[in-house]
Amino acid sequence: MAATRTSGDLRLAGLTKEFDTFTAVHPMDLVIPEGSFFALLGPSGCGKTTTLRMVAGLEQPTAGRIHIGDTEITDTKAHQRNVNTVFQSYALFPHMNVLENVEFGLRRRGDKNATVKAKEALELVQLGEVAKKKPAQLSGGMQQRVALARAVVNRPDVLLLDEPLGALDLKLRRQMQIELKRIQQEVGLTFIHVTHDQEEAMTMADTIAVMNAGRIEQLGDPATLYEHPASTFVANFLGQSNLLKVTVTGPARNGEVPVTAYDTALTVAADHVPGDAKEVWLGVRPEKLRMGEHGGPNRLHGTVSDVSFTGVATQYLVRMPWGKELTVVQQNDGSGRARPGEDVTISWAAEHGFALDAAQAADAGVEEEG
Amino acid sequence: MAATRTSGDLRLAGLTKEFDTFTAVHPMDLVIPEGSFFALLGPSGCGKTTTLRMVAGLEQPTAGRIHIGDTEITDTKAHQRNVNTVFQSYALFPHMNVLENVEFGLRRRGDKNATVKAKEALELVQLGEVAKKKPAQLSGGMQQRVALARAVVNRPDVLLLDEPLGALDLKLRRQMQIELKRIQQEVGLTFIHVTHDQEEAMTMADTIAVMNAGRIEQLGDPATLYEHPASTFVANFLGQSNLLKVTVTGPARNGEVPVTAYDTALTVAADHVPGDAKEVWLGVRPEKLRMGEHGGPNRLHGTVSDVSFTGVATQYLVRMPWGKELTVVQQNDGSGRARPGEDVTISWAAEHGFALDAAQAADAGVEEEG
Amino acid sequence: GSKGKSPSASSSGSVTPTAKAAQDMSDTEKIVNWSNWQQYIDVSDDEKSRPTIDAFTKATGIKVNYTEDYNDNDEFYAKVRPLLAGGEDTGRDVWCSTDWMVARLIRQGYVQPLDKANIPNAKNLEAAFQDVSFDPGRKYSLPWQAGFACIGYNTKATGGKKVTTITQLLTDPALKGKVTLLSEMRDTVGLVLLDQGKDPSNFTEADFKAAIAMIQKAKDAGQIQKFTGNDYTDGLSAGDIAACVAWSGDVASLSLDAPELELTLPEAGYTLWSDNFVIPAMAKHKKNAEQLINYYYDPKVMAEVEAWVNYIAPVAGTKDAVAAIDKDLAANQLIFPSTETLSKAKKFRDLTSKEESEFTRLFTNLATG
Amino acid sequence: MSWIRRHLLAFAALAVLALLLVPNVVVAVFSFNDPVGKFNYNWAKFSTDAWAHPCGSPGICESLGLSLRIGVTASLVATVLGTMVALALGRYQFRGRAATNLLIFVPMATPEVVMGSSLLTLFLMLGIPSGALAILIAHIMFCVSFVVVAVKARVATLDPRLEEAAADLGATPAQTFLRVTLPLAAPGIAAGALLAFSLSFDDYIITNFNASPSSITFPMFVWGAAQRGVPVQVNVIGTVVFLAALLFVIAGQVLSNRRQRAV
Amino acid sequence: MITLGSQSLQEGNIDDGYVFTGNVSIYADAVQRYWPHLVRSIGYAATATVLALVLGYPLAYFMAQKAGRWKNILLILVIAPFFTSFLIRTLAWRNILSDDGPVVAFAQSTGFTSLLQAVGLTSNDTLLASKFAVICGLTYNFLPFMILPLYASLERLDPRLVEAAGDLYASPREAFRRVTWPLSLPGVVAGTLLTFIPAAGDFINSRLLGNTETVMIGQVIDSQFLRVLDYPLAAALSFILLTMIVVLVAFYVRKAGTEELV
Numbered sequence A, B: 001m002a003a004t005r006t007s008g009d010l011r012l013a014g015l016t017k018e019f020d021t022f023t024a025v026h027p028m029d030l031v032i033p034e035g036s037f038f039a040l041l042g043p044s045g046c047g048k049t050t051t052l053r054m055v056a057g058l059e060q061p062t063a064g065r066i067h068i069g070d071t072e073i074t075d076t077k078a079h080q081r082n083v084n085t086v087f088q089s090y091a092l093f094p095h096m097n098v099l100e101n102v103e104f105g106l107r108r109r110g111d112k113n114a115t116v117k118a119k120e121a122l123e124l125v126q127l128g129e130v131a132k133k134k135p136a137q138l139s140g141g142m143q144q145r146v147a148l149a150r151a152v153v154n155r156p157d158v159l160l161l162d163e164p165l166g167a168l169d170l171k172l173r174r175q176m177q178i179e180l181k182r183i184q185q186e187v188g189l190t191f192i193h194v195t196h197d198q199e200e201a202m203t204m205a206d207t208i209a210v211m212n213a214g215r216i217e218q219l220g221d222p223a224t225l226y227e228h229p230a231s232t233f234v235a236n237f238l239g240q241s242n243l244l245k246v247t248v249t250g251p252a253r254n255g256e257v258p259v260t261a262y263d264t265a266l267t268v269a270a271d272h273v274p275g276d277a278k279e280v281w282l283g284v285r286p287e288k289l290r291m292g293e294h295g296g297p298n299r300l301h302g303t304v305s306d307v308s309f310t311g312v313a314t315q316y317l318v319r320m321p322w323g324k325e326l327t328v329v330q331q332n333d334g335s336g337r338a339r340p341g342e343d344v345t346i347s348w349a350a351e352h353g354f355a356l357d358a359a360q361a362a363d364a365g366v367e368e369e370g
Numbered sequence C: 001g002s003k004g005k006s007p008s009a010s011s012s013g014s015v016t017p018t019a020k021a022a023q024d025m026s027d028t029e030k031i032v033n034w035s036n037w038q039q040y041i042d043v044s045d046d047e048k049s050r051p052t053i054d055a056f057t058k059a060t061g062i063k064v065n066y067t068e069d070y071n072d073n074d075e076f077y078a079k080v081r082p083l084l085a086g087g088e089d090t091g092r093d094v095w096c097s098t099d100w101m102v103a104r105l106i107r108q109g110y111v112q113p114l115d116k117a118n119i120p121n122a123k124n125l126e127a128a129f130q131d132v133s134f135d136p137g138r139k140y141s142l143p144w145q146a147g148f149a150c151i152g153y154n155t156k157a158t159g160g161k162k163v164t165t166i167t168q169l170l171t172d173p174a175l176k177g178k179v180t181l182l183s184e185m186r187d188t189v190g191l192v193l194l195d196q197g198k199d200p201s202n203f204t205e206a207d208f209k210a211a212i213a214m215i216q217k218a219k220d221a222g223q224i225q226k227f228t229g230n231d232y233t234d235g236l237s238a239g240d241i242a243a244c245v246a247w248s249g250d251v252a253s254l255s256l257d258a259p260e261l262e263l264t265l266p267e268a269g270y271t272l273w274s275d276n277f278v279i280p281a282m283a284k285h286k287k288n289a290e291q292l293i294n295y296y297y298d299p300k301v302m303a304e305v306e307a308w309v310n311y312i313a314p315v316a317g318t319k320d321a322v323a324a325i326d327k328d329l330a331a332n333q334l335i336f337p338s339t340e341t342l343s344k345a346k347k348f349r350d351l352t353s354k355e356e357s358e359f360t361r362l363f364t365n366l367a368t369g
Numbered sequence D: 001m002s003w004i005r006r007h008l009l010a011f012a013a014l015a016v017l018a019l020l021l022v023p024n025v026v027v028a029v030f031s032f033n034d035p036v037g038k039f040n041y042n043w044a045k046f047s048t049d050a051w052a053h054p055c056g057s058p059g060i061c062e063s064l065g066l067s068l069r070i071g072v073t074a075s076l077v078a079t080v081l082g083t084m085v086a087l088a089l090g091r092y093q094f095r096g097r098a099a100t101n102l103l104i105f106v107p108m109a110t111p112e113v114v115m116g117s118s119l120l121t122l123f124l125m126l127g128i129p130s131g132a133l134a135i136l137i138a139h140i141m142f143c144v145s146f147v148v149v150a151v152k153a154r155v156a157t158l159d160p161r162l163e164e165a166a167a168d169l170g171a172t173p174a175q176t177f178l179r180v181t182l183p184l185a186a187p188g189i190a191a192g193a194l195l196a197f198s199l200s201f202d203d204y205i206i207t208n209f210n211a212s213p214s215s216i217t218f219p220m221f222v223w224g225a226a227q228r229g230v231p232v233q234v235n236v237i238g239t240v241v242f243l244a245a246l247l248f249v250i251a252g253q254v255l256s257n258r259r260q261r262a263v
Numbered sequence E: 001m002i003t004l005g006s007q008s009l010q011e012g013n014i015d016d017g018y019v020f021t022g023n024v025s026i027y028a029d030a031v032q033r034y035w036p037h038l039v040r041s042i043g044y045a046a047t048a049t050v051l052a053l054v055l056g057y058p059l060a061y062f063m064a065q066k067a068g069r070w071k072n073i074l075l076i077l078v079i080a081p082f083f084t085s086f087l088i089r090t091l092a093w094r095n096i097l098s099d100d101g102p103v104v105a106f107a108q109s110t111g112f113t114s115l116l117q118a119v120g121l122t123s124n125d126t127l128l129a130s131k132f133a134v135i136c137g138l139t140y141n142f143l144p145f146m147i148l149p150l151y152a153s154l155e156r157l158d159p160r161l162v163e164a165a166g167d168l169y170a171s172p173r174e175a176f177r178r179v180t181w182p183l184s185l186p187g188v189v190a191g192t193l194l195t196f197i198p199a200a201g202d203f204i205n206s207r208l209l210g211n212t213e214t215v216m217i218g219q220v221i222d223s224q225f226l227r228v229l230d231y232p233l234a235a236a237l238s239f240i241l242l243t244m245i246v247v248l249v250a251f252y253v254r255k256a257g258t259e260e261l262v
């Protein structure tokens, strides 16, 4: 009855899921170190939930194996795995009060101290006072925390979070992100966190895997993924990117490769360009672009077509002579703002550009509404 | 039957709503100019929806009057007002297809060209192809756009939007914001937009009213509200603020008022400080703070306690010697990043500080989870 | 398919089968279960007890479970038939069936012969009831009561008007929609035959159809509200029924409390019937039932019953016993009819099995159509 | 005037409700009558006699007892069977699911006479004698359908993720069923059971087809009594059952409210 | 059902028993003889269903949308009469409407009875023992079967949809016609079926409240089965009734166009 206690890294080997004729998860190999905060990011339908469900034992993989440490759990039943899930919809038991919900897992394993531990877990999520309430009497954010407590209290080897914050509104969401991170650090469990809020993934996770159509497209720490996306998909999905189709005009000099875009000479850091490429996508993040000449040697001229104030920053759309608009983000640090219609120069440093294989679509990962 | 066509500014005079013993909206005077995009912002339960419902005619005001232009509509029935609402839940008619939903209002008024106009409206929201589908077959974002088309097609004098984007996920939400703004500019209607996403309000609206407990706390254009909040509530609710309790140490000199905080001498722009104040809250927005000495003459020293990377920017928490943490946001423009534990200097310009009456709670408007 | 035991499978063939007897528990269980028509037994003034039954229990120690669940012959037969056909106990030890029904019960072997040794008082049976075609030699049955089918009416509902003939009953617009007839075919059709100048004890199929036609006409005209069993007494007392074909004793005894209820023995004649004790197959307390019959065949006991039910007593000597209680009652033509009264009373003739189904069908179609 | 117009709906609703309850009031009032003669429809004088002797009319309490026994047994069995069928239908895809759905619907879509008569025919064929057992089986058969429908409606709104959550938290399939599925379906089950009991307790037509003289249910008693003057006790029992049902349901309601409110 | 079918094809009589002969003509015979009853039953049931809908809708709507915390109490009051044998309540009605009772007197004085008589719903100036009484009885007895499904579907109706209709210029009446009503159709369909089907087969009401002109098919089947003991005919009639109902219901459900909604 009691789940087998195991520990160590979570390892997926060739894990695959096919539904009828549709492959939701292509053979996936992945190691998630014990105690890490891992985020799985990707557009709707890319297979995030399916992957998590296989780890939880709620879905039978078509092929592949799952290990925690040295123990294979591929064929272990869900209720015998030491893995817990926080569902997007919370899935709190509506007929039990908050405390009973949190005790549930402990009691199933016959834990003598269920109540004590459950109360501690509720303290951890700062809900000690609502222990006797029914879930329906709580706000969304509180329910979310109960769901978290209910899972964490079992000290699982792996805690799966399937868009736990998806239903919360923005402000609450930012608060819960901080709390979630705090709790992970406090209890030191392995968290696998599914989200399609990129900012959430970047703020919280040690490692992010970006999934696309059943495959992991890129894996790494947030800054690496953001600064050096490996594909247009990742470049667009994780934050915004300005992509320019450029032609390589010569060999690298001083660590920089000369390129041209629409007859304008530009440079890219050499280590960002595939050796033999002729044509590439040159990508620059909006915040790396400077309005004015001081951003670096790469310069483009255009006209401001839209300005929007977001408080912390202002976002500009700058129309290029060839029609395309570039996005520029400038922190509102007190410097003056440009106005729509103004002609401006945009500049950036060579090392802030990244180059991507030109064979890809420029708009991959610009999430179409699904 | 047909709604009376009126036009002009929407004027609320002493508009009040009491439920039993509870006053949801205190007497409110407000003029919303014709054709403007007006945002109503405020925490949950502050009376936003109630205000909108009174304008729509779905709720009877306890006192006060509502005019559109010169016509008083206070006692006009909902179905006779030329005002339409986009509900948070969309409230699409599930038994009608998309086109029928959009035609509904036109048909009720006996418009001969209902179908033609409805199709145009669907084109406007880029949903021409799904005209024959039922709402349940559409994604959240598409439903949202149908709701918008259904309201806009009637060319109401005032269009009310009650958190129309509340149920969408982040990325979709940002997309819809742009679309909404575009449509408003295209059709030129008066929009009153309720939200509690501050960034949304700031990006979209010409004018923002921040409501608190049934009253409008401050009204103005986004930048003014953000840069010069009139109360700690607004300062905290609209974006983040670092608030320091400071004592005024002398009269204004060179347009700057000297103050001290925890024995550190600082200055504030004189026009931001009430003339006779002795103690004030000194507020600075996180993006106005610079790590290093170059931000301005005001300097504080502290230790980085947390760093979080969000892609466009990095957010630091810097612990002050007296225990409080200040939030600093730095655009990731390529300059180096501080690390947790590092000792840093924080600086800002005097004109970036704002002063608020010290009698208020520092944490008003830090949305407690409700 | 039809392989299984269909409701009728066990009663095929034309040889009279004999009823099966059960182990008689009479000596160990001092009980007798008696099903009877409503308002067919004496009741104390406060309507809480039944004096003759109580006296019987007192005398013999046998408890009587008296149930008034006999509303109509066909209905009652339908209720017990499946059990009788299946050879099971009906839960009843004795009941009172009308003459023609007794014939059917005997024919089908559903009733047991009476053990006259247990009923010495059987000798008191009136001569007129002794030899009857439906039970030659009275092997299976003894009469409980006899009576006339006649016209009953409520003067409050007729507006004081008397109802004297069947023709009036079936055509008088003043009664429209407030007339009921009996679902007992023999009573209703019998009276109509007589009204049409025919004799129920000797009529043809054509006569029968003519009678049916007359009723059909009244029905089509909306004259008739319903066909009823013994439940007509309810509506008649309430005034929801203005006039009806009724059983003599019912109306007579009800009119004691309600003077607005009156009864007519039509000039054209009326039918005479009898209800008879029978003991069904598999009855558990046959001997107790026989003791009960024997008890009621005491003229003094029967007199008490008659004083209440106002039907014709089949027990010789009852008249004298009644006279001892109440002189007027002894003169009541309904209880002790004179030869003149009796001469206008006709018995409904026996029907062949084929006639019975055909006539019943015609009548039922009329009644439920 | 406008006040009336504004509350027109409330008036209409309450009028219909009143209409529904008028007979119950009349029944209750006449339970205190001391009728002249054997027919209880003219007010004579006030008496609590019938209340003092609710079994004062021969056969009435036996029939009530039988009806209660059949009602309780039938609704219990039907509830168990119906719940299982509903859970199967609501939770699992299996072959013959559509057929089962149809089969469940048939008894509800069959007029009672047809149902009663075909059951009678069936029982005769199977050699099941008319009587209490036959009635019980018949009642179970038609009650099951109603239970299934009530429970299925509940199960349909049940979030399947709750069961997954239970498994995820270490509950075995049996524990999941007992602690999550069953309690969550409980309101539907209770509604089904209540419905089943009331249908069984109230049924006359189907019962009448399958009854024997020794199995007179309460409705049959009343029907019989209707032919010859209904004893006042019937009014008493009718009123008591009505009030008992009211109390039962209200108590359940209050209890569940209290449980919800408990903090 | 199968046994019923086979029995309807038997022949014979009570004394001699029945044998299976596959005599299909009994159906023709039954229809010919009893078509007025069949038509009448369907007619009464349909009328009662419509009446129950008209009466039940406001109550269901009120309970579902307006009653607030009284909701449950009202619901209980609707269900509770189920527990008093419906025979008792029907008898109570007979009592209430009896010819010399106050209700009849009132109806007579207002000319209501004359009106009913004029349109042929009653045959004299009283209420009982008439078409009118039977239809009322059916309506009354099956009202809860109408109200409960209506309530269930109206409860699910999002009041914001009605507000949205008002917001889009629909008058309250139009909002009802275009939004409330179509969205409650599943309840209407369920309620009408649950009322119509048992009402079509019922005979208690026609027996207790009707006259010889109001005999319904259920009563014929009952008496053929339990009185005349003509099992084949009774079985055939049952079968015919069932078939008619199935056909009507299928037609109705299609017509109501609720397949995709239910």
Ligand SMILES: Nc1ncnc2c1ncn2[C@@H]1O[C@H](COP(=O)(O)OP(=O)(O)OP(=O)(O)O)[C@@H](O)[C@H]1O
Binding pocket: A019, A020, A022, A024, A042, A043, A044, A045, A046, A047, A048, A049, A050, A051, A196
């Ligand atoms: N039981 C199933 N049968 C068939 N296809 C399924 C099933 N479950 C999921 N899928 C398909 O598998 C794909 C991946 O689904 P999954 O739920 O894992 O996506 P996701 O990444 O979690 O998406 P979201 O962000 O929308 O939650 C989808 O295309 C989905 O339609």
Ligand SMILES: Nc1ncnc2c1ncn2[C@@H]1O[C@H](COP(=O)(O)OP(=O)(O)OP(=O)(O)O)[C@@H](O)[C@H]1O
Binding pocket: B019, B022, B024, B042, B043, B044, B045, B046, B047, B048, B049, B050, B051, B196
């Ligand atoms: N019908 C009502 N009866 C009583 N109180 C009400 C009613 N409607 C709203 N209120 C109260 O009025 C206050 C304002 O409600 P309102 O819905 O306008 O808030 P809101 O600003 O729209 O909040 P949210 O952001 O949560 O939508 C709340 O405290 C609410 O509880």
Ligand SMILES: NCCCCNCCCN
Binding pocket: C037, C038, C039, C040, C098, C184, C186, C187, C230, C247, C250, C273, C274, C275
């Ligand atoms: N109230 C007792 C009436 C008994 C009538 N028996 C009638 C038999 C008629 N054929």
Ligand SMILES: [Mg+2]
Binding pocket: A048, A049, A050, A162
């Ligand atoms: Mg998912």
Ligand SMILES: [Mg+2]
Binding pocket: B048, B049, B050, B162
């Ligand atoms: Mg609101």
